[in-house]
Amino acid sequence: MNLCEKVQKIQNVLNVKKSRHNEFGNFQYRNLEDILKEYKKISKEYGLLLWFDSEPVRIGESNYIKATCYVKDVETDDILTSSAYAKEPPTPKAKMDESQCTGSATSYAKKYAFNNLFLLDDSIDPDSNQNVDNGAPANEATIKTIEELCKKHNVNVQELYKRRKIKGTPTALQAALILNKFKKDFGDE
Template sequence: MSIAEKLMQMQTRIRVPKSRVNDFGNYKYRSAEDIMKALKPLEKELRVAVKISDDAVAVGANVYIRATVSLIDLEDGDSISTCALAREPATPKAKMDDSQTTGSASSYARKYALSGMFLLDDSIDPDSNNAIDSGKPCSDAQEKTILDLAVKHNVNLEKLYKQQKVKNNRPTAMQAGKILNMFKKQFGVE
């Protein structure tokens, strides 16, 4: 199995519910630690390792923490990487020292790099009545995963795209999330 096939397996099987609650903002969320915990059994089973690293990037007067997530195939050494940025605030939040501010930006960047790699969507649930489609096209990774799953499960993509009102053969990010959720439910992946 190639590294891309292993990644697809992980993307379709991982489940990381938003089980934490922010009392101040009254919303549910998942943390980077929650994602990493859910990945460990899949890493062992598929013989891959997830590596995360951070570095600081200056853009003008702003400092960003760039988190890079790499998926490494332990059988042949191939790897796939993605990254995400989080900006350190110009002024630390009350009761936070400089190291806590950097740590907070690192956690945020790591969470979104992991979410990007494993297609964990933090937007409003596409099935929600409150969902509003921004029209932003899906990521290349989402599009590739949809195509791979359609081929693997013999799904008529043209028909599916017509049902989901996909225009120009490229789903929006919201449509892609909905299609991937449908695949997860229909094909019985964990």
């Protein structure tokens, strides 16, 4: 079995539940440690070595951490890689110093580099056919999170809703897309 076939086998069996809960954003998630714990359970039988590399990069006016996930077949020395970026916040987040923010961005980038390589996905692709708005309203905790994030990042919530053609309360899907945008733009979990 070659490296691509081994990775494909892992892609088909690796399942990591979102067993952690974020009180602030009211959502379930999994962290890098959860993912690696499950990966280690199955990778040994395929003879794969996994490691990460990370580096700071400047893109435009912003600092990012670029993480690369490497998987090497110990029998053939063949290597596959995947990279992902996480934006560092311009100022440290509440209760975090600068090094903790960099560490958080590094973990986040590593998680997504791994997810890309092994096809773990955290959200519905906005362009997929699964992304259908059933009209269900967003819950109060989600709306409150959006309002708090708008305040934190000096975004006018009414203008945000207007740009997204939301009249009144956003649907659950609209709210999820807004939260994904904050996560992408500002690194908010």
